Amino acid sequence: MINTDPKLYKEQEQLFKKVVEQAKVNITTCPDCGSIVLVDRTKDINTVTCPYCHVEDDYSMFADIFC
Numbered sequence: 001m002i003n004t005d006p007k008l009y010k011e012q013e014q015l016f017k018k019v020v021e022q023a024k025v026n027i028t029t030c031p032d033c034g035s036i037v038l039v040d041r042t043k044d045i046n047t048v049t050c051p052y053c054h055v056e057d058d059y060s061m062f063a064d065i066f067c
């Protein structure tokens with residue numbers, strides 16, 4: 001991260017986790033095109049397909065935005 005204020009970054013991370021836990025939707029990024037891809041956490045998911053560039057990859061390759 002460029003020029004990140006640690007306190008503000010931590011707050012963003014905590015708010016992110018709050019959203020993900022309450023909505024049960026993970027917010028990830030596509031490993032190919034970098035688009036935001038939402039993933040339903042209530043389902044047992046092994047692979048994810050990006051709706052924008054159609055790349056299909058292991059769920060672990062779709063990093064959540066705070067990884």
Ligand SMILES: [Zn+2]
Pocket residue numbers: 030031032033034035050051052053054055
């Ligand atoms: Zn993509």
